[in-house]
Amino acid sequence: MPQLNPAPWFAIFVFTWLVxxxxxxxxxxxxxxxxxxxTMGAEKAAPEPWNWPWY
Incomplete structure (x- = not known):
């Protein structure tokens, strides 16, 4: 099983993090x-009032 020999896997791990x-x-x-x-100017634009008819 390759997990028991850490030498090649550790080298791959180190090379990957190096990249x-x-x-x-x-x-x-x-x-x-x-x-x-x-960048926008320092002064704020004045909001315009709504002129919608409210019923």
Whole structure:
């Protein structure tokens, strides 16, 4: 049974985490969004009153 010999499985585990920690984070952090959010002005827009007829 392969579970009794940890040598190859431990090496695969370490190599996998090495890939996770060195290759993937720079790729994820380099991602840019198509629509960057814009900052709005400091003043709030005045709400317009509703002119709906209430019955």
């Amino acid at each position: 996770f920690l060195t290759v993937i984070p720079p790729k994820v952090m380099a991602h840019t969004f198509n629509n960057e959010p814009t």
